[in-house]
Amino acid sequence: AQKITQTQPGMFVQEKEAVTLDCTYDTSDQSYGLFWYKQPSSGEMIFLIYQGSYDEQNATEGRYSLNFQKARKSANLVISASQLGDSAMYFCAMRDQTYNQGGKLIFGQGTELSVKP
C-alpha cells in the first residue's frame, strides 16, 4: 500500500529565511509522481511543484524546489526567501499509478507553516 508521511505538524520560519518541509513516501511502484500543494486559510489547494520518479533532476518552480532522494524515499519541499504570504498548510501527495485507480492522490497529514515577520 502506498503511504505519505509528513512528520512536522507545525513549522516556524523567519521572513526571508529558507525552510524545508519533510515528506517521506512508501510505494512498491517503479513509476510514481510526487506533488506539493499549499492550502491557505481560504481552503483552496494551490499546486506548487511536481516530481516524477524518473526525473533525474530535482524539480524547481520559482522559490520552491523539491529535494528528491529516491533511495531514501523522501521528497522534501524547500521554500527559499520565505514571505508572510507563505503561511499556510502544506501537503505532500503521491499519485497512485495502479491501473484503474484513475491516478488518485494520496495525501500526507500536512505541515502548518507560519512565517514570522
Next chain:
Amino acid sequence: GAVVSQHPSRVICKSGTSVKIECRSLDFQATTMFWYRQFPKQSLMLMATSNEGSKATYEQGVEKDKFLINHASLTLSTLTVTSAHPEDSSFYICSARDRGDNEQFFGPGTRLTVL
C-alpha cells in the same frame, strides 16, 4: 492554467435534508474527477473517483448511498449528500484531471454546515 469551479462555496442546511454540490471544469475536459472531504486541521481524504459516463468508485468506508456522485459529462460532476446530519459538516473539495495529465486541478471547495 486549468480552472475548476465548485458551487456553492458555502451551504448551511437542516439535518435530514439533501445537499448537491457541483464541480465543473471550465476550460478542459475532465475524464476523471475526484471528491475529497477535509475536517479542520486534517488532511484531504478521498471519498470517491468518478469517470465520465460510469459509476463512481468509492473508497472503503464511504457510504455510496449517502454520498451520491454523478459524472454525467466531461465538464460536470455532482456530489449529493443525502439526509445530511451534523457529522457530515465538513469541507468538500473536488479535483479534475484530463487523461494523461500529470496534474489534478482543484476546485475552491464547499463548506457544508448541517444544523
